[in-house]
Amino acid sequence: MSEADMNEKDDGEISRIYAATPRDEPSAAMDEAILASAHNATPDKRAVHANSFHWTRLAGIAATLVIAASLAVLMQDEQPDIAVLAPPSRDAAIAPMAKVPNEALQPAETAQQSMAPGRGDSRTRDRTDRPERNSGPVQSDQQQAQPEASPSRADTTMAAGGAPERRAFPVAPAPASSPASAEPALQSSGVAAAGVAARQYSGATAERSRPQSAESTTRNLADAGASRSIESPQAWLARIEALRKQGRIREADDSFAEFRKRYPDFPLPGPGPSFPNPDR
Protein backbone atom coordinates (compact mmCIF):
# COMPACT_ATOMS: atom_id res chain seq x y z
CA MET A 1 0.00 0.00 0.00
CA SER A 2 1.47 3.34 -1.03
CA GLU A 3 1.80 6.36 1.21
CA ALA A 4 -0.94 8.14 -0.65
CA ASP A 5 -3.29 5.25 -0.08
CA MET A 6 -2.43 5.22 3.58
CA ASN A 7 -3.10 8.95 3.81
CA GLU A 8 -6.45 8.51 2.11
CA LYS A 9 -7.36 5.79 4.54
CA ASP A 10 -6.38 7.95 7.48
CA ASP A 11 -8.27 10.90 6.04
CA GLY A 12 -11.27 8.64 5.71
CA GLU A 13 -11.04 7.80 9.36
CA ILE A 14 -10.96 11.48 10.30
CA SER A 15 -13.94 12.13 8.07
CA ARG A 16 -15.81 9.26 9.68
CA ILE A 17 -15.15 10.58 13.15
CA TYR A 18 -16.13 14.08 12.08
CA ALA A 19 -19.34 12.75 10.61
CA ALA A 20 -20.17 11.33 14.02
CA THR A 21 -20.16 14.79 15.55
CA PRO A 22 -23.56 16.33 16.30
CA ARG A 23 -25.33 17.47 13.16
CA ASP A 24 -26.19 20.99 14.13
CA GLU A 25 -28.85 22.49 11.93
CA PRO A 26 -30.64 25.78 11.72
CA SER A 27 -33.88 26.08 13.55
CA ALA A 28 -37.19 25.59 11.81
CA ALA A 29 -38.02 29.24 12.38
CA MET A 30 -34.87 30.26 10.61
CA ASP A 31 -35.62 27.93 7.75
CA GLU A 32 -39.07 29.43 7.40
CA ALA A 33 -37.73 32.94 7.52
CA ILE A 34 -35.18 32.27 4.82
CA LEU A 35 -37.61 30.44 2.59
CA ALA A 36 -40.17 33.16 3.06
CA SER A 37 -37.58 35.69 2.10
CA ALA A 38 -36.75 33.68 -0.99
CA HIS A 39 -40.40 33.43 -1.93
CA ASN A 40 -41.00 37.11 -1.37
CA ALA A 41 -38.06 38.02 -3.54
CA THR A 42 -39.47 36.05 -6.41
CA PRO A 43 -42.86 36.61 -7.97
CA ASP A 44 -44.88 33.48 -7.77
CA LYS A 45 -44.92 32.38 -11.36
CA ARG A 46 -47.68 29.94 -10.77
CA ALA A 47 -49.88 32.65 -9.36
CA VAL A 48 -49.05 34.99 -12.19
CA HIS A 49 -49.71 32.27 -14.69
CA ALA A 50 -52.97 31.39 -13.02
CA ASN A 51 -54.04 35.01 -13.00
CA SER A 52 -53.14 35.52 -16.62
CA PHE A 53 -54.92 32.35 -17.57
CA HIS A 54 -57.93 33.46 -15.61
CA TRP A 55 -57.85 36.83 -17.32
CA THR A 56 -57.47 35.41 -20.80
CA ARG A 57 -60.22 32.92 -20.19
CA LEU A 58 -62.58 35.65 -19.07
CA ALA A 59 -61.62 37.78 -22.04
CA GLY A 60 -62.26 34.89 -24.37
CA ILE A 61 -65.66 34.23 -22.90
CA ALA A 62 -66.56 37.90 -23.12
CA ALA A 63 -65.45 38.11 -26.74
CA THR A 64 -67.44 35.02 -27.59
CA LEU A 65 -70.53 36.46 -25.99
CA VAL A 66 -70.14 39.74 -27.85
CA ILE A 67 -69.71 37.97 -31.18
CA ALA A 68 -72.66 35.70 -30.51
CA ALA A 69 -74.86 38.64 -29.57
CA SER A 70 -73.80 40.55 -32.68
CA LEU A 71 -74.57 37.60 -34.89
CA ALA A 72 -77.94 37.18 -33.25
CA VAL A 73 -78.78 40.81 -33.92
CA LEU A 74 -77.61 40.53 -37.49
CA MET A 75 -79.70 37.46 -38.09
CA GLN A 76 -82.72 39.03 -36.54
CA ASP A 77 -82.34 42.02 -38.80
CA GLU A 78 -81.74 40.02 -41.92
CA GLN A 79 -84.28 37.30 -41.61
CA PRO A 80 -87.36 39.50 -42.16
CA ASP A 81 -85.81 40.91 -45.31
CA ILE A 82 -85.12 37.52 -46.66
CA ALA A 83 -88.58 36.41 -45.91
CA VAL A 84 -90.03 39.39 -47.69
CA LEU A 85 -87.61 39.51 -50.54
CA ALA A 86 -87.52 35.86 -51.22
CA PRO A 87 -90.34 34.70 -53.37
CA PRO A 88 -90.99 31.02 -53.48
CA SER A 89 -89.62 30.78 -56.98
CA ARG A 90 -88.03 32.83 -59.65
CA ASP A 91 -91.24 33.07 -61.59
CA ALA A 92 -92.96 34.45 -58.61
CA ALA A 93 -90.24 37.00 -58.27
CA ILE A 94 -90.50 38.09 -61.83
CA ALA A 95 -94.21 37.76 -62.34
CA PRO A 96 -95.25 40.94 -60.55
CA MET A 97 -93.07 42.93 -62.84
CA ALA A 98 -94.97 41.73 -65.81
CA LYS A 99 -98.04 43.28 -64.39
CA VAL A 100 -96.51 46.72 -64.43
CA PRO A 101 -95.26 47.02 -67.94
CA ASN A 102 -94.87 50.75 -68.18
CA GLU A 103 -92.80 51.08 -65.08
CA ALA A 104 -89.86 49.80 -67.05
CA LEU A 105 -90.02 52.80 -69.28
CA GLN A 106 -89.99 55.19 -66.40
CA PRO A 107 -87.76 53.71 -63.76
CA ALA A 108 -86.83 57.06 -62.36
CA GLU A 109 -90.43 58.07 -61.92
CA THR A 110 -91.32 54.81 -60.31
CA ALA A 111 -88.36 55.05 -58.07
CA GLN A 112 -89.32 58.53 -57.14
CA GLN A 113 -92.72 57.41 -56.10
CA SER A 114 -91.54 54.44 -54.17
CA MET A 115 -88.57 56.02 -52.54
CA ALA A 116 -89.90 59.44 -51.82
CA PRO A 117 -90.59 59.02 -48.10
CA GLY A 118 -87.05 58.02 -47.48
CA ARG A 119 -84.92 55.17 -48.42
CA GLY A 120 -84.88 53.35 -45.15
CA ASP A 121 -88.58 53.52 -44.64
CA SER A 122 -89.45 52.99 -48.24
CA ARG A 123 -87.37 49.90 -48.47
CA THR A 124 -89.24 48.19 -45.77
CA ARG A 125 -92.52 49.50 -46.92
CA ASP A 126 -91.83 48.67 -50.55
CA ARG A 127 -91.26 45.12 -49.63
CA THR A 128 -94.35 44.90 -47.61
CA ASP A 129 -96.37 46.90 -50.09
CA ARG A 130 -95.21 45.02 -53.08
CA PRO A 131 -98.28 42.85 -53.63
CA GLU A 132 -100.61 45.80 -53.43
CA ARG A 133 -98.50 47.90 -55.70
CA ASN A 134 -98.06 45.12 -58.18
CA SER A 135 -101.69 44.33 -58.20
CA GLY A 136 -102.60 47.96 -58.48
CA PRO A 137 -103.95 49.54 -61.60
CA VAL A 138 -101.44 49.66 -64.35
CA GLN A 139 -103.11 52.62 -65.90
CA SER A 140 -102.28 54.89 -63.06
CA ASP A 141 -98.63 54.13 -63.51
CA GLN A 142 -98.91 54.73 -67.17
CA GLN A 143 -100.52 58.07 -66.59
CA GLN A 144 -97.75 59.07 -64.25
CA ALA A 145 -95.06 57.89 -66.59
CA GLN A 146 -92.77 60.50 -67.99
CA PRO A 147 -91.77 59.66 -71.54
CA GLU A 148 -88.56 61.55 -71.34
CA ALA A 149 -87.38 59.54 -68.36
CA SER A 150 -84.33 57.89 -69.79
CA PRO A 151 -82.92 54.56 -68.73
CA SER A 152 -79.59 55.73 -69.97
CA ARG A 153 -79.62 58.23 -67.20
CA ALA A 154 -80.31 55.43 -64.84
CA ASP A 155 -77.33 53.57 -66.19
CA THR A 156 -75.16 56.55 -65.80
CA THR A 157 -76.21 57.25 -62.29
CA MET A 158 -75.89 53.67 -61.36
CA ALA A 159 -72.40 53.54 -62.72
CA ALA A 160 -71.57 56.63 -60.77
CA GLY A 161 -73.31 55.42 -57.70
CA GLY A 162 -70.74 52.79 -56.93
CA ALA A 163 -71.28 49.56 -55.12
CA PRO A 164 -74.66 48.60 -53.86
CA GLU A 165 -75.36 49.16 -50.25
CA ARG A 166 -76.17 46.50 -47.75
CA ARG A 167 -79.77 45.79 -47.49
CA ALA A 168 -81.82 45.88 -44.35
CA PHE A 169 -79.40 48.22 -42.66
CA PRO A 170 -80.55 51.73 -43.42
CA VAL A 171 -77.86 53.86 -41.99
CA ALA A 172 -79.10 57.21 -43.16
CA PRO A 173 -82.19 58.25 -45.04
CA ALA A 174 -81.60 58.63 -48.72
CA PRO A 175 -82.28 61.90 -50.42
CA ALA A 176 -85.53 61.42 -52.24
CA SER A 177 -86.39 64.92 -53.27
CA SER A 178 -85.70 64.43 -56.94
CA PRO A 179 -86.01 61.60 -59.41
CA ALA A 180 -82.33 61.84 -60.21
CA SER A 181 -81.42 61.09 -56.63
CA ALA A 182 -84.15 58.58 -56.00
CA GLU A 183 -83.23 56.47 -58.97
CA PRO A 184 -79.72 55.55 -57.97
CA ALA A 185 -80.93 54.96 -54.51
CA LEU A 186 -83.43 52.50 -55.81
CA GLN A 187 -81.00 50.79 -58.10
CA SER A 188 -78.09 50.73 -55.77
CA SER A 189 -79.77 49.63 -52.65
CA GLY A 190 -83.20 48.19 -52.63
CA VAL A 191 -83.28 46.95 -56.15
CA ALA A 192 -79.88 45.40 -56.02
CA ALA A 193 -80.71 43.78 -52.76
CA ALA A 194 -83.91 42.50 -54.18
CA GLY A 195 -81.95 41.13 -57.08
CA VAL A 196 -79.60 39.35 -54.78
CA ALA A 197 -82.47 37.91 -52.87
CA ALA A 198 -84.21 36.89 -56.04
CA ARG A 199 -81.11 35.12 -57.24
CA GLN A 200 -80.62 33.41 -53.95
CA TYR A 201 -84.10 32.16 -53.52
CA SER A 202 -85.30 31.61 -57.03
CA GLY A 203 -85.35 28.15 -58.40
CA ALA A 204 -81.78 27.43 -59.22
CA THR A 205 -82.63 24.29 -61.14
CA ALA A 206 -85.05 26.01 -63.42
CA GLU A 207 -82.57 28.74 -64.01
CA ARG A 208 -79.91 26.31 -65.09
CA SER A 209 -82.24 24.73 -67.61
CA ARG A 210 -82.92 27.96 -69.46
CA PRO A 211 -80.87 29.32 -72.32
CA GLN A 212 -77.91 31.34 -71.36
CA SER A 213 -79.13 34.58 -72.91
CA ALA A 214 -82.47 34.35 -71.25
CA GLU A 215 -80.79 33.52 -68.03
CA SER A 216 -78.50 36.47 -68.23
CA THR A 217 -81.36 38.70 -69.23
CA THR A 218 -83.40 37.48 -66.37
CA ARG A 219 -80.51 38.08 -64.08
CA ASN A 220 -80.13 41.57 -65.45
CA LEU A 221 -83.77 42.04 -64.92
CA ALA A 222 -83.53 40.89 -61.41
CA ASP A 223 -80.45 42.97 -60.78
CA ALA A 224 -82.02 46.05 -62.25
CA GLY A 225 -84.98 45.91 -60.02
CA ALA A 226 -87.11 42.99 -60.70
CA SER A 227 -89.46 43.59 -57.89
CA ARG A 228 -91.84 46.04 -59.35
CA SER A 229 -90.50 48.93 -61.39
CA ILE A 230 -89.35 47.12 -64.54
CA GLU A 231 -91.55 45.07 -66.80
CA SER A 232 -90.43 41.81 -68.19
CA PRO A 233 -88.87 41.75 -71.64
CA GLN A 234 -91.68 39.64 -72.91
CA ALA A 235 -94.24 42.13 -71.72
CA TRP A 236 -92.21 44.96 -73.12
CA LEU A 237 -92.03 43.29 -76.52
CA ALA A 238 -95.73 42.59 -76.40
CA ARG A 239 -96.38 46.23 -75.76
CA ILE A 240 -94.13 47.22 -78.62
CA GLU A 241 -96.04 44.86 -80.83
CA ALA A 242 -99.27 46.40 -79.67
CA LEU A 243 -97.98 49.87 -80.46
CA ARG A 244 -97.11 48.77 -83.92
CA LYS A 245 -100.49 47.30 -84.44
CA GLN A 246 -101.99 50.54 -83.32
CA GLY A 247 -99.95 52.32 -85.92
CA ARG A 248 -97.76 54.07 -83.45
CA ILE A 249 -94.66 53.04 -85.32
CA ARG A 250 -92.42 55.79 -84.05
CA GLU A 251 -93.27 55.06 -80.47
CA ALA A 252 -92.77 51.38 -81.15
CA ASP A 253 -89.34 52.02 -82.66
CA ASP A 254 -88.31 54.24 -79.82
CA SER A 255 -89.52 51.75 -77.34
CA PHE A 256 -87.70 48.96 -79.11
CA ALA A 257 -84.51 51.00 -79.17
CA GLU A 258 -84.97 51.49 -75.47
CA PHE A 259 -85.58 47.80 -75.10
CA ARG A 260 -82.38 46.96 -76.92
CA LYS A 261 -80.40 49.26 -74.77
CA ARG A 262 -81.63 47.52 -71.75
CA TYR A 263 -81.66 43.98 -73.03
CA PRO A 264 -79.13 43.81 -75.81
CA ASP A 265 -78.94 40.03 -75.72
CA PHE A 266 -82.55 39.18 -75.28
CA PRO A 267 -83.67 36.90 -78.07
CA LEU A 268 -86.55 38.21 -80.09
CA PRO A 269 -89.52 35.97 -80.68
CA GLY A 270 -88.59 35.73 -84.32
CA PRO A 271 -88.05 37.89 -87.35
CA GLY A 272 -91.22 39.69 -88.08
CA PRO A 273 -92.53 42.95 -89.24
CA SER A 274 -93.03 44.31 -85.79
CA PHE A 275 -89.38 44.47 -84.88
CA PRO A 276 -86.66 46.20 -86.72
CA ASN A 277 -83.50 44.50 -87.73
CA PRO A 278 -81.49 43.83 -84.58
CA ASP A 279 -78.33 44.67 -86.43
CA ARG A 280 -79.58 48.05 -87.30
Next chain:
Amino acid sequence: MGNGSPYPEAVSVIPNASARLSPVKSPIADEELMLRYAAGDAAAFEQLYARHRGGLFRYITRQCGDRGAAEELYQDVWSGVIEARKRYRVEARFATWLYTLAHNRLIDWYRKSSRVVWVDFGGDEDEPEIDIAAQRHWQPEVRTESRQLAQAMLELLAALPPQQREAFLLYEEGGLSVEEIAAATGAGIETAKSRLRYAIAKLRLGLQDLT
Protein backbone atom coordinates in the same frame (compact mmCIF):
# COMPACT_ATOMS: atom_id res chain seq x y z
CA MET B 1 -21.11 -6.34 -21.97
CA GLY B 2 -20.65 -9.55 -20.17
CA ASN B 3 -23.95 -10.89 -21.45
CA GLY B 4 -22.78 -10.80 -25.04
CA SER B 5 -24.87 -7.81 -25.96
CA PRO B 6 -23.16 -5.36 -28.27
CA TYR B 7 -24.55 -2.51 -26.22
CA PRO B 8 -23.52 -1.43 -22.78
CA GLU B 9 -26.02 -2.46 -20.18
CA ALA B 10 -26.72 1.15 -19.26
CA VAL B 11 -28.18 1.81 -22.69
CA SER B 12 -30.01 -1.44 -23.16
CA VAL B 13 -33.02 -1.07 -25.37
CA ILE B 14 -34.92 -3.92 -23.78
CA PRO B 15 -37.69 -2.29 -21.78
CA ASN B 16 -37.69 -4.62 -18.83
CA ALA B 17 -33.96 -4.75 -18.68
CA SER B 18 -33.66 -1.01 -18.91
CA ALA B 19 -36.26 -0.63 -16.19
CA ARG B 20 -34.19 -2.85 -13.97
CA LEU B 21 -30.84 -1.43 -14.93
CA SER B 22 -31.62 2.20 -15.45
CA PRO B 23 -29.79 4.30 -12.93
CA VAL B 24 -31.61 6.47 -10.50
CA LYS B 25 -32.55 9.73 -12.11
CA SER B 26 -29.80 12.14 -11.32
CA PRO B 27 -30.91 15.05 -9.24
CA ILE B 28 -30.92 18.48 -10.70
CA ALA B 29 -27.57 20.15 -10.27
CA ASP B 30 -27.22 22.97 -7.81
CA GLU B 31 -26.31 25.34 -10.57
CA GLU B 32 -29.44 24.50 -12.52
CA LEU B 33 -31.56 25.01 -9.43
CA MET B 34 -29.97 28.37 -8.83
CA LEU B 35 -30.61 29.40 -12.40
CA ARG B 36 -34.20 28.32 -12.06
CA TYR B 37 -34.52 30.30 -8.90
CA ALA B 38 -33.00 33.30 -10.61
CA ALA B 39 -35.66 32.85 -13.27
CA GLY B 40 -38.36 32.98 -10.64
CA ASP B 41 -38.80 29.39 -9.53
CA ALA B 42 -39.00 29.58 -5.76
CA ALA B 43 -39.34 25.81 -5.50
CA ALA B 44 -35.83 25.47 -6.92
CA PHE B 45 -34.53 27.54 -4.07
CA GLU B 46 -36.23 25.25 -1.60
CA GLN B 47 -34.37 22.28 -3.02
CA LEU B 48 -31.13 24.18 -3.02
CA TYR B 49 -31.64 25.28 0.54
CA ALA B 50 -32.45 21.78 1.70
CA ARG B 51 -29.22 20.50 0.24
CA HIS B 52 -26.93 23.04 1.84
CA ARG B 53 -28.61 24.21 4.98
CA GLY B 54 -26.94 21.79 7.40
CA GLY B 55 -23.43 21.95 6.03
CA LEU B 56 -23.40 25.69 5.72
CA PHE B 57 -24.81 26.13 9.16
CA ARG B 58 -22.20 23.88 10.75
CA TYR B 59 -19.44 25.53 8.77
CA ILE B 60 -20.42 28.94 10.06
CA THR B 61 -21.19 27.82 13.56
CA ARG B 62 -17.99 25.90 14.05
CA GLN B 63 -15.92 28.47 12.34
CA CYS B 64 -17.09 31.46 14.35
CA GLY B 65 -17.77 29.65 17.60
CA ASP B 66 -20.70 31.84 18.54
CA ARG B 67 -24.10 30.29 18.00
CA GLY B 68 -26.01 33.54 17.99
CA ALA B 69 -23.60 35.19 15.61
CA ALA B 70 -23.56 32.07 13.50
CA GLU B 71 -27.31 32.16 13.06
CA GLU B 72 -27.15 35.76 12.07
CA LEU B 73 -24.35 35.09 9.63
CA TYR B 74 -26.13 32.07 8.28
CA GLN B 75 -29.22 34.09 7.53
CA ASP B 76 -27.09 36.81 6.08
CA VAL B 77 -25.41 34.40 3.70
CA TRP B 78 -28.70 33.13 2.38
CA SER B 79 -29.95 36.66 2.03
CA GLY B 80 -26.88 37.28 -0.09
CA VAL B 81 -27.77 34.30 -2.23
CA ILE B 82 -31.28 35.61 -2.69
CA GLU B 83 -30.10 39.07 -3.54
CA ALA B 84 -27.42 37.86 -5.92
CA ARG B 85 -29.70 35.53 -7.84
CA LYS B 86 -29.96 37.87 -10.81
CA ARG B 87 -26.21 38.21 -11.06
CA TYR B 88 -25.52 34.54 -10.65
CA ARG B 89 -23.48 33.00 -13.45
CA VAL B 90 -22.34 29.42 -13.59
CA GLU B 91 -18.61 29.97 -13.40
CA ALA B 92 -17.98 27.40 -10.68
CA ARG B 93 -19.87 24.93 -8.58
CA PHE B 94 -22.71 26.46 -6.65
CA ALA B 95 -21.20 25.14 -3.43
CA THR B 96 -17.98 27.00 -4.11
CA TRP B 97 -19.92 30.18 -4.71
CA LEU B 98 -22.05 29.66 -1.62
CA TYR B 99 -19.11 29.01 0.68
CA THR B 100 -17.24 31.92 -0.81
CA LEU B 101 -20.11 34.12 0.28
CA ALA B 102 -20.01 32.54 3.71
CA HIS B 103 -16.26 32.96 3.95
CA ASN B 104 -16.55 36.63 3.12
CA ARG B 105 -19.28 37.12 5.70
CA LEU B 106 -17.15 35.42 8.28
CA ILE B 107 -14.18 37.63 7.51
CA ASP B 108 -16.41 40.68 7.87
CA TRP B 109 -17.75 39.37 11.14
CA TYR B 110 -14.26 38.70 12.46
CA ARG B 111 -13.22 42.21 11.61
CA LYS B 112 -16.31 43.74 13.18
CA SER B 113 -16.12 41.72 16.33
CA SER B 114 -12.42 42.51 16.81
CA ARG B 115 -11.66 38.87 16.95
CA VAL B 116 -8.57 39.37 14.91
CA VAL B 117 -7.48 35.87 15.11
CA TRP B 118 -6.63 35.16 11.54
CA VAL B 119 -5.16 38.20 9.99
CA ASP B 120 -2.52 36.09 8.38
CA PHE B 121 -3.81 34.84 5.03
CA GLY B 122 -0.46 33.53 4.02
CA GLY B 123 0.86 30.05 4.22
CA ASP B 124 1.45 27.92 7.21
CA GLU B 125 5.20 28.22 7.36
CA ASP B 126 5.07 28.78 11.10
CA GLU B 127 3.30 25.52 11.76
CA PRO B 128 5.34 22.95 13.66
CA GLU B 129 6.33 19.85 11.82
CA ILE B 130 3.90 16.98 12.24
CA ASP B 131 5.02 13.45 11.53
CA ILE B 132 2.07 12.40 9.46
CA ALA B 133 3.68 9.13 8.47
CA ALA B 134 3.97 8.12 12.08
CA GLN B 135 0.19 8.15 12.45
CA ARG B 136 -0.58 5.79 9.60
CA HIS B 137 -1.70 2.87 11.58
CA TRP B 138 -3.92 4.73 13.94
CA GLN B 139 -7.13 2.85 14.57
CA PRO B 140 -9.20 4.89 17.01
CA GLU B 141 -12.38 2.83 16.70
CA VAL B 142 -10.72 -0.07 18.43
CA ARG B 143 -9.89 1.70 21.64
CA THR B 144 -12.23 4.65 22.03
CA GLU B 145 -15.96 5.14 22.10
CA SER B 146 -17.21 6.96 19.08
CA ARG B 147 -19.14 9.49 21.13
CA GLN B 148 -16.02 10.44 22.98
CA LEU B 149 -14.14 10.68 19.75
CA ALA B 150 -16.77 12.98 18.28
CA GLN B 151 -16.61 15.25 21.25
CA ALA B 152 -12.84 15.20 21.14
CA MET B 153 -13.02 15.98 17.43
CA LEU B 154 -15.09 19.09 18.04
CA GLU B 155 -12.70 20.25 20.71
CA LEU B 156 -9.68 19.65 18.54
CA LEU B 157 -11.40 21.36 15.66
CA ALA B 158 -12.10 24.43 17.72
CA ALA B 159 -8.47 24.52 18.75
CA LEU B 160 -7.22 24.58 15.16
CA PRO B 161 -5.99 27.81 13.61
CA PRO B 162 -8.90 29.46 11.81
CA GLN B 163 -7.47 28.97 8.31
CA GLN B 164 -6.85 25.29 8.90
CA ARG B 165 -10.19 24.83 10.55
CA GLU B 166 -11.87 26.56 7.68
CA ALA B 167 -10.09 24.40 5.16
CA PHE B 168 -11.20 21.31 7.03
CA LEU B 169 -14.78 22.48 7.39
CA LEU B 170 -14.99 23.44 3.75
CA TYR B 171 -13.67 20.03 2.89
CA GLU B 172 -16.02 18.13 5.17
CA GLU B 173 -19.16 20.21 5.25
CA GLY B 174 -19.06 21.89 1.87
CA GLY B 175 -17.57 18.96 0.00
CA LEU B 176 -15.13 21.29 -1.66
CA SER B 177 -11.95 20.05 -3.25
CA VAL B 178 -8.58 21.58 -2.50
CA GLU B 179 -8.88 23.76 -5.57
CA GLU B 180 -12.33 24.89 -4.56
CA ILE B 181 -11.16 25.60 -1.05
CA ALA B 182 -8.44 27.74 -2.51
CA ALA B 183 -10.96 29.56 -4.66
CA ALA B 184 -13.40 30.09 -1.82
CA THR B 185 -10.83 31.39 0.60
CA GLY B 186 -8.74 33.34 -1.85
CA ALA B 187 -5.66 31.35 -1.09
CA GLY B 188 -3.35 29.54 -3.40
CA ILE B 189 -3.94 25.92 -4.11
CA GLU B 190 -0.78 24.82 -2.37
CA THR B 191 -1.65 26.92 0.63
CA ALA B 192 -5.10 25.44 0.78
CA LYS B 193 -3.67 21.98 0.43
CA SER B 194 -1.20 22.64 3.19
CA ARG B 195 -3.88 23.98 5.50
CA LEU B 196 -6.01 20.98 4.96
CA ARG B 197 -3.14 18.59 5.52
CA TYR B 198 -2.15 20.33 8.70
CA ALA B 199 -5.72 20.35 9.94
CA ILE B 200 -6.14 16.66 9.40
CA ALA B 201 -2.76 15.85 10.89
CA LYS B 202 -3.49 17.85 14.02
CA LEU B 203 -6.88 16.28 14.45
CA ARG B 204 -5.43 12.83 14.04
CA LEU B 205 -2.66 13.60 16.47
CA GLY B 206 -5.08 14.92 19.02
CA LEU B 207 -7.35 11.94 18.71
CA GLN B 208 -4.37 9.62 18.96
CA ASP B 209 -3.39 11.28 22.19
CA LEU B 210 -6.85 10.58 23.55
CA THR B 211 -6.51 6.93 22.88
